[in-house]
Amino acid sequence: MDLGIQGRHAIVAASSAGLGLACARSLAHEGVHVTLNGRHAARLEAAAASLRAEVGVEVRAVAGDVGDPTTRAALVAAWDEPDILVTNNGGPPPGRFADWDRADWIEAVDANLLAPLLLIRDVLDGMVERRFGRIVNITSAMVKAPVSPMGLSSAARAGLTSVSKGLSRDVASANVTINNLLPERIDTGRQRQMAELAVAFKGITLEEAYADIAATIAAGRLGRPEEVGDACAFLCSAQAGFISGQSIQVDGGSYGGLW
Numbered sequence: 001m002d003l004g005i006q007g008r009h010a011i012v013a014a015s016s017a018g019l020g021l022a023c024a025r026s027l028a029h030e031g032v033h034v035t036l037n038g039r040h041a042a043r044l045e046a047a048a049a050s051l052r053a054e055v056g057v058e059v060r061a062v063a064g065d066v067g068d069p070t071t072r073a074a075l076v077a078a079w080d081e082p083d084i085l086v087t088n089n090g091g092p093p094p095g096r097f098a099d100w101d102r103a104d105w106i107e108a109v110d111a112n113l114l115a116p117l118l119l120i121r122d123v124l125d126g127m128v129e130r131r132f133g134r135i136v137n138i139t140s141a142m143v144k145a146p147v148s149p150m151g152l153s154s155a156a157r158a159g160l161t162s163v164s165k166g167l168s169r170d171v172a173s174a175n176v177t178i179n180n181l182l183p184e185r186i187d188t189g190r191q192r193q194m195a196e197l198a199v200a201f202k203g204i205t206l207e208e209a210y211a212d213i214a215a216t217i218a219a220g221r222l223g224r225p226e227e228v229g230d231a232c233a234f235l236c237s238a239q240a241g242f243i244s245g246q247s248i249q250v251d252g253g254s255y256g257g258l259w
Contacts, residue, residue, distance in 0.1 A: 003239065009035075012036060013087050016037070016046075022226055027086075091150075135177065138228070140154065
């Protein structure tokens with residue numbers, strides 16, 4: 001399927017690795033020019049160079065933390081008229097509610113609520129004026145199915161989901177959509193961290209930890225990053241103009257609720 005976005009320009013936050021890079025790669029394969037972002041300059045440049053060699057689109061790179069206003073300004077300035085924004089950021093680590101102080105909550109809110117909302121604010125009016133825009137927030141399955149150890153992440157990302165839902169209704173008539181992808185158990189570095197925590201706490205091997213994780217997934221396996229990337233690319237497509245304000249699980253069928 002031709003997604004109808006060849007030649008468009010995208011900003012993908014936190015995209016030097018993991019799900020952000022997977023989304024950038026899927027968009028690039030559809031002919032979208034992309035701006036990558038990451039905290040680690042060397043890893044970011046390596047990712048950009050690899051993507052340039054892989055597909056014939058323009059790939060730019062903005063190093064820095066998306067929580068930093070200077071980094072956000074550079075991302076927004078990378079293209080004169082960005083058509084696509086994919087918000088993403090590393091989530092706070094799991095922990096115990098009793099151990100989190102005010103600074104922990106503020107850090108989570110800054111990284112996973114305010115940073116993406118401020119990026120959205122900076123591109124939204126232009127998208128409305130040009131009557132095309134696709135915004136996808138990569139959040140977490142914990143938004144719909146929270147568990148207490150992931151409270152920092154689910155609190156901030158639920159806030160992002162709520163604000164995005166309200167905004168989506170304001171801009172849908174201008175062919176601007178805002179959706180959320182809720183991944184769970186995807187085979188990335190983040191999932192390896194969770195497996196290593198299980199090794200430390202349970203005294204099991206890494207292979208056993210991964211098997212335990214897979215056993216919790218209805219599909220019986222971890223998701224692949226490119227599956228998230230391709231879902232993101234479709235939500236950014238011309239064909240997805242009638243899909244907005246949605247929070248879509250990418251979890252191998254594991255979510256037990258109706259909505």
